Amino acid sequence: MGESYPPVQKVPLEGSKAQRLRFIVEKFTTEFSTKPQFCTRAPGRVNLIGEHVDYCGYAVFPMAVDLDILIAVGTNTTGKLNLINVDDSYPKFSCEINGFEIDKSCPAWYNYVLCGVRGIQEEGGKNEPFTGLDMVVSGNIPPSSGLSSSSALVCASALAVAHSHKLLITKEDYAEICARCERHVGTQGGGMDQAISFLATEGTARVIEFNPLRSTPVNLPPGVSFVVANSLAPMNKAANSYYNCRVMECRLACQIMAKQAGLAWKEYQRLGQLQKVLGKSLPEMMTLVSRTFESRPYSKKEICQLLSTSEEDLDKTTLSENTRHIEEFRLHDRAQHVFSEAHRVWEFKRICEAKNGKSVEELGKLMQESHLSTKLLYECSHPKLDKLVDLSEGVTYGARLTGAGWGGCMVAMVKEEMADEYKKLLVKDYFSHEPTANNKDISSILFSSHPSPGACIYEF
Numbered sequence: 001m002g003e004s005y006p007p008v009q010k011v012p013l014e015g016s017k018a019q020r021l022r023f024i025v026e027k028f029t030t031e032f033s034t035k036p037q038f039c040t041r042a043p044g045r046v047n048l049i050g051e052h053v054d055y056c057g058y059a060v061f062p063m064a065v066d067l068d069i070l071i072a073v074g075t076n077t078t079g080k081l082n083l084i085n086v087d088d089s090y091p092k093f094s095c096e097i098n099g100f101e102i103d104k105s106c107p108a109w110y111n112y113v114l115c116g117v118r119g120i121q122e123e124g125g126k127n128e129p130f131t132g133l134d135m136v137v138s139g140n141i142p143p144s145s146g147l148s149s150s151s152a153l154v155c156a157s158a159l160a161v162a163h164s165h166k167l168l169i170t171k172e173d174y175a176e177i178c179a180r181c182e183r184h185v186g187t188q189g190g191g192m193d194q195a196i197s198f199l200a201t202e203g204t205a206r207v208i209e210f211n212p213l214r215s216t217p218v219n220l221p222p223g224v225s226f227v228v229a230n231s232l233a234p235m236n237k238a239a240n241s242y243y244n245c246r247v248m249e250c251r252l253a254c255q256i257m258a259k260q261a262g263l264a265w266k267e268y269q270r271l272g273q274l275q276k277v278l279g280k281s282l283p284e285m286m287t288l289v290s291r292t293f294e295s296r297p298y299s300k301k302e303i304c305q306l307l308s309t310s311e312e313d314l315d316k317t318t319l320s321e322n323t324r325h326i327e328e329f330r331l332h333d334r335a336q337h338v339f340s341e342a343h344r345v346w347e348f349k350r351i352c353e354a355k356n357g358k359s360v361e362e363l364g365k366l367m368q369e370s371h372l373s374t375k376l377l378y379e380c381s382h383p384k385l386d387k388l389v390d391l392s393e394g395v396t397y398g399a400r401l402t403g404a405g406w407g408g409c410m411v412a413m414v415k416e417e418m419a420d421e422y423k424k425l426l427v428k429d430y431f432s433h434e435p436t437a438n439n440k441d442i443s444s445i446l447f448s449s450h451p452s453p454g455a456c457i458y459e460f
């Protein structure tokens with residue numbers, strides 16, 4: 001399984017990371033009149049395949065990117081948590097470190113730092129009060145772009161708190177703590193983003209499985225490049241209920257199928273859990289979905305009838321706070337997406353590990369199928385993402401939305417020597433028509449991505 005604690009490294013002296021680290025150290029020194037004790041780093045990720053399946057208990061296939069969150073950290077004696085972001089469009093924030101609230105109703109940047117702090121306080125294995133902390137945060141993962149900037153912030157923050165209190169936590173435990181504590185902002189995310197942020201290894205993507213958390217490195221085919229393009233349609237999953245609505249649709253589909261199989265339906269939260277108990281294969285689960293549901297919306301009332309329960313009870317046992325008002329749920333299409341996508345992840349891994357010439361085309365085809373499924377069955381794409389994917393057809397092996405969707409980024413798999421030409425094509429046919437691209441450095445919205453290492457601590 002490799003080393004089990006996030007590695008401690010010397011601060012690098014050269015390159016763009018070194019420059020950003022120098023900057024946060026200087027800013028820290030100016031703002032807090034003392035030097036930071038160490039810095040933490042947690043990367044964002046791009047998911048190659050396996051979208052919206054982690055919270056159903058199914059494996060995903062992400063790799064960490066070079067973009068990351070860096071935090072300079074020092075303890076103080078005032079009991080305060082003082083947070084400064086180097087981007088001053090994010091306001092400073094300060095609170096008592098022992099005894100703060102996380103306000104779900106406001107999607108503020110510092111809430112993600114607070115989630116990380118809370119996670120370590122709840123599960124880090126320390127009983128006494130926590131020492132005050134000062135932090136200066138720098139991030140270069142574009143926010144609301146599907147590259148997991150918020151989870152990286154949670155992970156870097158948890159690492160900062162635990163390391164300053166000398167708590168020894170394994171990477172796997174960090175990943176699970178961070179997945180749970182991020183739910184304090186109200187989204188019912190799966191564990192993919194936090195897991196890859198801690199478990200990533202340079203040069204390989206990872207298949208990550210859940211319950212229990214496991215991860216396996218997988219070599220990507222030689223001679224291909226993964227290009228990430230930001231559609232520039234922003235998606236902040238904590239600011240609306242689209243994401244949680246999908247989590248609930250999967251949960252409802254699972255509970256209805258469990259009830260029809262004569263199981264105690266309230267004990268079933270995830271489609272993966274149900275599949276295991278029914279002992280069926282993924283294709284068999286797809287057949288079961290087609291036999292159980294029609295491809296149309298189901299009203300809340302009808303769902304209650306199917307479960308022989310009341311709306312009040314359903315609100316309590318199944319639905320999250322921000323989905324209780326929703327009147328209709330699509331069950332067939334959502335569950336079909338999940339089972340077919342879960343199947344594609346294993347196919348993708350199998351093909352990556354097989355050595356034959358046709359494999360890259362087959363991987364591309366799986367990416368195309370995945371995009372169609374997220375667009376048509378899961379309805380989490382966006383016209384701008386679809387446009388990027390359409391423009392990629394014929395020029396790449398395959399392209400798909402990555403992350404939660406409803407905006408954010410697309411990832412395409414392209415022949416290495418075609419990558420520059422492909423990027424030029426996207427600039428000409430997409431970004432030159434996007435007014436919001438004008439004031440941006442193109443390399444921050446369109447870039448080739450290589451598997452980057454996971455979270456670490458930098459000491460001086």
Ligand code: GLA
Binds near residue numbers: 051054
């Ligand atoms: C977000 C969530 C992840 C995952 C993806 C969709 O990034 O944080 O847990 O559900 O969406 O695959």
